[in-house]
Amino acid sequence: MAAHKLCMIPGPIEFHEDVLQAMATPATSHVAPNFIPALGESIELLRQILFTSGQPFIIAGSGTLGWDMTACNLIEAGEDVLVCNSGYFGDRFGECMETYGAKVTHLRVPIGESPQLAAVAAALKSKKYKAITITHVDTSTGVLSDIKGIADIVRKESPETLVVVDGVCSVGSEEIRMDAWGIDVVVTASQKALGAPPGLCVMGVSTRAIEVFKTRKTPVANYYANWNRWLPIMNAYEARKPSYFATPAVQNVYALHVSLKQIVAQGVEKRFALHKEASLKAKKFIHDLGLKLVPTSLEHAANGMSAVYYPEGVAATDLLPKLAAHGIVAAGGLHVEIAPKYFRIGHMGISVTEPERGHLDATLNALKISLAECGYKGAL
Amino acid sequence: MAAHKLCMIPGPIEFHEDVLQAMATPATSHVAPNFIPALGESIELLRQILFTSGQPFIIAGSGTLGWDMTACNLIEAGEDVLVCNSGYFGDRFGECMETYGAKVTHLRVPIGESPQLAAVAAALKSKKYKAITITHVDTSTGVLSDIKGIADIVRKESPETLVVVDGVCSVGSEEIRMDAWGIDVVVTASQKALGAPPGLCVMGVSTRAIEVFKTRKTPVANYYANWNRWLPIMNAYEARKPSYFATPAVQNVYALHVSLKQIVAQGVEKRFALHKEASLKAKKFIHDLGLKLVPTSLEHAANGMSAVYYPEGVAATDLLPKLAAHGIVAAGGLHVEIAPKYFRIGHMGISVTEPERGHLDATLNALKISLAECGYKGAL
Structure with a gap:
């Protein structure tokens, strides 16, 4: 395998x-x-x-x-x-x-x-x-x-x-x-x-x-x-x-x-808090890269995932394979009206409740590198 | 476990x-x-x-x-x-x-x-x-x-x-x-x-x-x-x-x-033949013990399982736990009209296609021993 x-x-x-x-x-x-x-x-x-x-x-x-x-x-x-x-x-x-x-x-x-x-x-x-x-x-x-x-x-x-x-x-x-x-x-x-x-x-x-x-x-x-x-x-x-x-x-x-x-x-309350924390971290990283979330406000953005528009000049066919080459499987868009325009990352379960596994950091780092490889200036 | x-x-x-x-x-x-x-x-x-x-x-x-x-x-x-x-x-x-x-x-x-x-x-x-x-x-x-x-x-x-x-x-x-x-x-x-x-x-x-x-x-x-x-x-x-x-x-x-x-x-034909062979072996063993199958004829008895009436004097509550104590999980009756009167054994998949695993032999031997422990004369 x-x-x-x-x-x-x-x-x-x-x-x-x-x-x-x-x-x-x-x-x-x-x-x-x-x-x-x-x-x-x-x-x-x-x-x-x-x-x-x-x-x-x-x-x-x-x-x-x-x-x-x-x-x-x-x-x-x-x-x-x-x-x-x-x-x-x-x-x-x-x-x-x-x-x-x-x-x-x-x-x-x-x-x-x-x-x-x-x-x-x-x-x-x-x-x-x-x-x-x-x-x-x-x-x-x-x-x-x-x-x-x-x-x-x-x-x-x-x-x-x-x-x-x-x-x-x-x-x-x-x-x-x-x-x-x-x-x-x-x-x-x-x-x-x-x-x-x-x-x-x-x-x-x-x-x-x-x-x-x-x-x-x-x-x-x-x-x-x-x-x-x-x-x-x-x-x-x-x-x-x-x-x-x-x-x-x-x-x-x-x-x-x-x-x-x-x-x-672990405690259900603790779990909610950890998902919120990881989500904020992911969304700040995404924002700092100059990318835009599909949800129009953080107030109604999910804590277990992030849906993110590709920046100008970057396409699904570019970014997702590059992320995969860096060991990260992310998902394409699913909403029929905007499917080719955005991608999705999950941050749930052990990937956030056991941050020592480094899943989210690895994902965000791979995102930055992959965007740079796609020629996206904001990631350089 | x-x-x-x-x-x-x-x-x-x-x-x-x-x-x-x-x-x-x-x-x-x-x-x-x-x-x-x-x-x-x-x-x-x-x-x-x-x-x-x-x-x-x-x-x-x-x-x-x-x-x-x-x-x-x-x-x-x-x-x-x-x-x-x-x-x-x-x-x-x-x-x-x-x-x-x-x-x-x-x-x-x-x-x-x-x-x-x-x-x-x-x-x-x-x-x-x-x-x-x-x-x-x-x-x-x-x-x-x-x-x-x-x-x-x-x-x-x-x-x-x-x-x-x-x-x-x-x-x-x-x-x-x-x-x-x-x-x-x-x-x-x-x-x-x-x-x-x-x-x-x-x-x-x-x-x-x-x-x-x-x-x-x-x-x-x-x-x-x-x-x-x-x-x-x-x-x-x-x-x-x-x-x-x-x-x-x-x-x-x-x-x-x-x-x-x-x-x-392994070959689908071979698989059918092995199931038939194992089934005949199981049913002969059951017959030799003096037990009766639920199907009224071998002609229409399944090759992957055997449904068997308990002999006189042996009850579900006796036999199944004894089989389990010998490491074999069998099933009780399911047909509502006769449920307490019979038990079921499966003989499918690797238990018969890889007879070297000894699953069927172990099961039949455990059946004989358990029946004897239940006081069934035919198993002595």
């Missing part, structure tokens, strides 16, 4: 050695006494990380599956959903909602902006929404949405509206307090700031949302994603009892378990 | 060391030049293993997700589906079909029997079915269905009916020739005879079924499982180009890739 390049994209991120070792756990039955506690305890640890007394789910699949889980279990055909749309992932979550019969209204913001609280309040006044979705960090733009502020407004203007957060690129790097802030659903995945390899859809669902689910009038129009099948399974594993609906991704769960234990052991 | 017990259940199975090492591949972008060929080549290898020129899919999720993929993409609401039901998994696949609006007719057989060709022919004469589903090996009973025979009858009686095989517990251990036999869909998962850890839904879909999909009249009522989203992704990876819909389970794909290469290198 070629030498490992640092994976500094906004997920998958670099994994701790103990997490990788858990991925190589020998064959283990999904109902074995040495597997059940790994899944059971992971459910408990997620409650601590999401600050909720609600119901976590850990299911084999990508983060995208969490959108289906939200839509098919909580929305009934014909119900209205308000999508706070700050980029690519807002569009997609909206499409997923429509697949299950939701009538979707998009509250779009210009690229680089985050949803305005006044606009959310106005939208909530105009119509009764079953749910509002917010992309906490839109991985396509690095924009951070104010989920606490939006949840406050929902509770004031339309208390029954479910607050759904797409936290795929935020859980583990951005502050989320489900119960205190009144958030009903958080969708995420294993491979971003939760620090494990991809392959698991991870969710937190409030007790209130579970009640809404239990009183739905129409059947759930999905088999694999149906909470009626998964609730007894999650409850059984948490009670340390074997149970079966579909075979869990045993090794991935072992790996997630190791990472969740590390996160809670 | 405690000493590893041999995982001799009907999946997950024991993994090759190289497969496990691939699970511990360091963080790699899902669009990295060193990942794309692993997924692309896995798609090509699956064509060889399934003997098809059709379209394989490799998606993060459990095998169960493959049922949703089949139902939501190929069946439209109101269409009739015939389920050849040889146990637990027939019931479940039927429920999944109904979730997507299918009108399901179950062709049930008594426990331990396989579907009769004459009954299938009669059912096909009575109604026009969009699809027929067959559980190739019902993991709950160890019954092997004659998918070649059934496909022949379908092609004769109702040529447009899609032949859907639940091959979760058969792909890699039982002979399947999709194109030659006229099979349209094979659903499987990574953790059985394909020899990789759980976490991937794996499918093969015939060119004919893809055409049926492309001409469907109603939209696909699922977002994550929608082939419209996955077909371009599978095509892109096979063409060695990056593409994105949902993040693949990178490490699991690396592991599957290693295992698929091993399977093709």
Whole structure:
């Protein structure tokens, strides 16, 4: 195998050695006494990380599956959903909602902006929404949405509206307090700031949302994603009892378990602070190089990643291969309207919680050198 | 970690060391030049293993997700589906079909029997079915269905009916020739005879079924499982180009890739023969002990597993812990009507293709000793 390049994209991120070792756990039955506690305890640890007394789910699949889980279990055909749309992932979550019969209204913001609280309040006044979705960090733009502020407004203007957060690129790097802030659903995945390899859809669902689910009038129009099948399974594993609906991704769960234990052991608050610190460092470096972030203000820029416009005269086809030659894997643009104009760097997980690894410094230094190699004057 | 017990259940199975090492591949972008060929080549290898020129899919999720993929993409609401039901998994696949609006007719057989060709022919004469589903090996009973025979009858009686095989517990251990036999869909998962850890839904879909999909009249009522989203992704990876819909389970794909290469290198025909040989050995040993298989005849008993009734006076609570104490993990019963009366042993993958590992011998010896410890006279 070629030498490992640092994976500094906004997920998958670099994994701790103990997490990788858990991925190589020998064959283990999904109902074995040495597997059940790994899944059971992971459910408990997620409650601590999401600050909720609600119901976590850990299911084999990508983060995208969490959108289906939200839509098919909580929305009934014909119900209205308000999508706070700050980029690519807002569009997609909206499409997923429509697949299950939701009538979707998009509250779009210009690229680089985050949803305005006044606009959310106005939208909530105009119509009764079953749910509002917010992309906490839109991985396509690095924009951070104010989920606490939006949840406050929902509770004031339309208390029954479910607050759904797409936290795929935020859980583990951005502050989320489900119960205190009144958030009903958080969708995420294993491979971003939760620090494990991809392959698991991870969710937190409030007790209130579970009640809404239990009183739905129409059947759930999905088999694999149906909470009626998964609730007894999650409850059984948490009670340390074997149970079966579909075979869990045993090794991935072992790996997630190791990472969740590390996160809670270091302290969730400490983790938020370290991500903020690393992000400020990255963004100052980027600013000092004369580069411009996609988010229009630091106030609504994500702490786990940076989306950065190429400077004049530098193209994607130039910069990314040069970064790779210096051992750093960064990502290109994803937002369709500006994709060729910007790149993205992830700074999550062990790359920032264990700064002694030097991942971020190596990345920023490689960025400067690569820009200089591209002939960018600001880096000389 | 405690000493590893041999995982001799009907999946997950024991993994090759190289497969496990691939699970511990360091963080790699899902669009990295060193990942794309692993997924692309896995798609090509699956064509060889399934003997098809059709379209394989490799998606993060459990095998169960493959049922949703089949139902939501190929069946439209109101269409009739015939389920050849040889146990637990027939019931479940039927429920999944109904979730997507299918009108399901179950062709049930008594426990331990396989579907009769004459009954299938009669059912096909009575109604026009969009699809027929067959559980190739019902993991709950160890019954092997004659998918070649059934496909022949379908092609004769109702040529447009899609032949859907639940091959979760058969792909890699039982002979399947999709194109030659006229099979349209094979659903499987990574953790059985394909020899990789759980976490991937794996499918093969015939060119004919893809055409049926492309001409469907109603939209696909699922977002994550929608082939419209996955077909371009599978095509892109096979063409060695990056593409994105949902993040693949990178490490699991690396592991599957290693295992698929091993399977093709050893030869698929050879693999079938080795599974048959191991199965005969296991079943003769079981017979000589005076135990009875759940399948009523060797003719329709699976080659990758054995479902065995406990002898008089021996209970699940006695035998399984004793086997575990001897280092062998076996599985209890799963078919609701007889669950406490039988147990299941898997003999798939490296445990039979590399007999020098001694897995099967160790399992059978432990079975004999454990039965004797339970006071079973036939084992003394």
